[in-house]
Amino acid sequence: MTAQHRPTVDLAEERLRTSGVRTTRARRLVIEKLIRVDGPSTAEEINKLLKSAVPLSSLYRTLSVLSSSGVLERFHDGAGVARYELAEWLTGHHHHITCTRCGSTQDIDFDAQIESTIRRIADDAGRAAGFDVTGHRLDLEGLCPRCH
Amino acid sequence: MTAQHRPTVDLAEERLRTSGVRTTRARRLVIEKLIRVDGPSTAEEINKLLKSAVPLSSLYRTLSVLSSSGVLERFHDGAGVARYELAEWLTGHHHHITCTRCGSTQDIDFDAQIESTIRRIADDAGRAAGFDVTGHRLDLEGLCPRCH
DNA sequence: TTCCTTGCAAACGATTTGCATTGGA
């Protein structure tokens, strides 16, 4: 864990306190691991990163607490398996690109101008449907460098 | 089923033939039902629409065949449950907007200009990451008219 | 000390599969 990761850990732990849950060994370990990976991970993958230091059932509970405290975000990949990553307020807003052949997913960033274009499109379209838009996800799919 | 739905059924069945699979009662029933619903449905919901005329295990097989033939598209909702809808080449390209409170999802369309803007953004970003972009999904989230 | 959190094992729910039977082309 490098110096720049320290603040992220601190921010996350402060969030846990604010949410009224304790900062435990398992929660700290998961946060520290997720800081170091690029792209969302499954419980199984995190378990491997942790070398099974946290039993799967406890890991799921940990991921659930971290998600509902707003430290992590969860979504489901193409196979329907849950994937977790640090919430955007910790890492910055970003999107995903997934390889349709090998299934790997990585984070991608847009510059501010592009991002605001997307946000405007989302807001307008949502309003037309009577929705109050609070967020968007733009997932790209294609063939990754290794697969084409 | 109204007149305009006929061609969709025909196109879908032709696709099945092309894919080398048979057009069976269950497959036809599923296609006909999905033409009439707005937004992607779960196997459970489709089963209800079909009044259990197709046993769940067969329904899952049907949905799997229709998906790999390209007649349906599958994705997973916030709860991780698979949802199916007619493929875009049958219905036209569209996006989804989901209510963060009640979980309902509906289809939304963008006009051609907006859509081409999105496509350009997706292509550029993908290329920068070394990907050959083949598609994109822009999912909006917010509060639906009934929930706010 | 006081609850929250953990670990284990058992339960769950969505989805898949083996196998004998049925039914499209």
Add this chain to the structure above:
DNA sequence: TCCAATGCAAATCGTTTGCAAGGAA
């Protein structure tokens, strides 16, 4: 006719939960 498709029941797999023991504040 012939092989794909079906129905049923049993199996899988990711995920959740009850409960007694352990640990953070």
